[in-house]
Amino acid sequence: MATILTQATKILYRKLLLNLEQVAGESGVTGLGIRFVHSTGWRCSPTAVQNGRRLNVGVMGAGRIATTVHLGNIINHRRLNLKWITEDNPERVQIVKDLFDLDDKLFLTSRVLPDLLSSKDLDAVFVFTPTDSHYSIVCESLSKGKSVFVEKPTGENMKEIRSCYEHSEKFGKPLLTAFQRRFDPAFQKVVSAAHSKSIGDIQMLNFRSRDSPKPSYDFLGAVGTSSTGCGILTDLAVHDIDLMVWITRAQRPESVYVVTHTHDTKMAEFGEADTMVAVVKYKCGILATLDASRYAAYGYDMRLEVFGSDGLATVENPKVSSEVIDMGRGARMTRLNESFTQRFRESYINEIDHFIDCVDGKAKPLITKEESVMTAEIIEKGLESFRLKRPVYF
Numbered sequence: 001m002a003t004i005l006t007q008a009t010k011i012l013y014r015k016l017l018l019n020l021e022q023v024a025g026e027s028g029v030t031g032l033g034i035r036f037v038h039s040t041g042w043r044c045s046p047t048a049v050q051n052g053r054r055l056n057v058g059v060m061g062a063g064r065i066a067t068t069v070h071l072g073n074i075i076n077h078r079r080l081n082l083k084w085i086t087e088d089n090p091e092r093v094q095i096v097k098d099l100f101d102l103d104d105k106l107f108l109t110s111r112v113l114p115d116l117l118s119s120k121d122l123d124a125v126f127v128f129t130p131t132d133s134h135y136s137i138v139c140e141s142l143s144k145g146k147s148v149f150v151e152k153p154t155g156e157n158m159k160e161i162r163s164c165y166e167h168s169e170k171f172g173k174p175l176l177t178a179f180q181r182r183f184d185p186a187f188q189k190v191v192s193a194a195h196s197k198s199i200g201d202i203q204m205l206n207f208r209s210r211d212s213p214k215p216s217y218d219f220l221g222a223v224g225t226s227s228t229g230c231g232i233l234t235d236l237a238v239h240d241i242d243l244m245v246w247i248t249r250a251q252r253p254e255s256v257y258v259v260t261h262t263h264d265t266k267m268a269e270f271g272e273a274d275t276m277v278a279v280v281k282y283k284c285g286i287l288a289t290l291d292a293s294r295y296a297a298y299g300y301d302m303r304l305e306v307f308g309s310d311g312l313a314t315v316e317n318p319k320v321s322s323e324v325i326d327m328g329r330g331a332r333m334t335r336l337n338e339s340f341t342q343r344f345r346e347s348y349i350n351e352i353d354h355f356i357d358c359v360d361g362k363a364k365p366l367i368t369k370e371e372s373v374m375t376a377e378i379i380e381k382g383l384e385s386f387r388l389k390r391p392v393y394f
């Protein structure tokens with residue numbers, strides 16, 4: 001890996017990393033080239049705080065989400081000055097160095113983290129390490145007076161998540177848990193319609209979470225180890241649960257029932273579910289259904305329906321492009337986005353802008369302690385239902 005990569009090899013790497021080698025439907029659009037726009041100039045959101053001191057930031061973890069989503073946004077954000085990246089895997093270091101043309105000096109191992117966090121110059125950190133490391137890293141960073149942006153989920157369970165937010169309160173520094181759908185304009189408008197009661201009282205919530213491309217078996221197996229076979233709930237549908245908590249303003253549900261099946265024979269070998277339906281009932285009468293699949297052959301399919309007494313609010317899937325070619329015998333249109341990196345491209349930029357607003361003291365983190373703890377509580381009850389194979393009450 002220590003070789004200097006040619007431009008062609010870099011492009012190949014980018015394709016492999018993003019799993020975008022499949023041509024997107026009939027449009028002939030591959031999706032390639034929209035993520036790594038580092039060399040061609042990254043858009044800085046107009047909502048970003050354009051002026052002000054540049055914030056010195058560190059990044060922990062240079063794996064999948066860092067490489068495919070966040071690093072490009074951080075490096076190219078005019079308010080952020082990337083001081084260092086900690087990553088213990090030398091292969092990952094080399095990949096990231098080559099992809100982003102980064103200087104050797106930026107990379108350090110996690111052993112030196114305590115020293116890095118002691119620096120008075122450092123304003124904030126971005127945590128993109130595996131979930132089981134979040135709790136200790138988040139608490140240590142906050143206790144050293146650094147603002148923290150952490151990929152979801154904040155910790156492995158309710159106790160850890162509550163403690164992370166208590167550190168944020170104690171040390172007076174913002175903690176932002178990056179549930180990216182919160183920063184998507186379509187989800188924001190639908191939730192706003194639900195909150196303003198413009199569709200009346202909410203009676204039903206229907207969430208569809210069907211992933212694409214299928215994550216690697218290594219990833220799916222690792223998720224299974226920490227979640228007793230129901231990673232589809234803790235890793236994938238956690239985004240829907242966060243939305244449900246947001247829409248219901250963190251009400252505690254009455255019950256949850258999780259039913260799963262595994263269609264994929266390899267996943268069956270390591271005992272991990274690939275398909276899930278969950279039903280959540282609230283005391284106020286709201287019934288929520290969540291259906292999730294680890295793989296949708298037709299593309300990344302994430303939808304929401306809020307059914308109210310006076311109307312309906314929905315978030316549909318955007319397509320790769322909007323043309324429809326109608327040929328008399330039928331119409332041809334483009335397929336859905338290939339993956340979360342495309343679908344939520346704008347949200348990932350928005351969430352960094354929001355984090356900067358929080359560090360500047362101009363906003364409070366959109367995802368609150370009460371919401372994060374309630375999301376974790378619903379997940380824990382959902383896992384109990386999965387294990388017991390019956391509805392579980394709160």
Ligand SMILES: NC(=O)c1ccc[n+]([C@@H]2O[C@H](COP(=O)([O-])OP(=O)(O)OC[C@H]3O[C@@H](n4cnc5c(N)ncnc54)[C@H](O)[C@@H]3O)[C@@H](O)[C@H]2O)c1
Nearest residue numbers: 061062063064065086087089092110128129130131151152
């Ligand atoms: N918001 C989303 O849609 C989304 C999508 C994918 C992943 N995630 C979340 O992002 C986090 C990371 O996921 P991923 O898929 O990128 O994982 P990954 O395993 O691909 O990457 C994690 C990286 O962190 C490195 N690492 C491990 N411990 C470290 C430490 N103490 N200090 C520094 N580096 C360390 C690993 O070597 C690895 O390169 C998880 O919490 C996951 O839930 C969120």
